[in-house]
Amino acid sequence: MCYRPQTERMFKQHIQVDAEVCVLCGRCVELCPRNALGADTEGIVVDDALCVGCLLCEMRCPMQAISHINQRLF
Ligand code: SF4
Numbered sequence: 121m122c123y124r125p126q127t128e129r130m131f132k133q134h135i136q137v138d139a140e141v142c143v144l145c146g147r148c149v150e151l152c153p154r155n156a157l158g159a160d161t162e163g164i165v166v167d168d169a170l171c172v173g174c175l176l177c178e179m180r181c182p183m184q185a186i187s188h189i190n191q192r193l194f
């Protein structure tokens with residue numbers, strides 16, 4: 121597979137949390153290396169300005185409540 125960094129930079133992962141599936145265990149909030157996740161009255165919220173799209177939260181959520189979409193930047 122050919123790696124083309126100029127293409128990679130055109131996209132950013134946008135993290136989504138399914139509030140119907142999330143059990144508010146807090147694991148993703150603890151794991152996030154950027155402190156981009158927090159909880160409010162609506163459930164888990166993502167700060168897009170801090171998130172770097174590492175997908176650690178998605179991989180480690182025990183409920184598979186987290187997913188991502190590739191957001192085109194330009
Ligand atoms: S790890 Fe999953 S279930 Fe736990 S708080 Fe985060 S999104 Fe919710």
Ligand code: SF4
Binds near residue numbers: 153170173176177
């Ligand atoms: S993708 Fe990485 S940086 Fe973004 S919220 Fe999840 S763990 Fe944090």
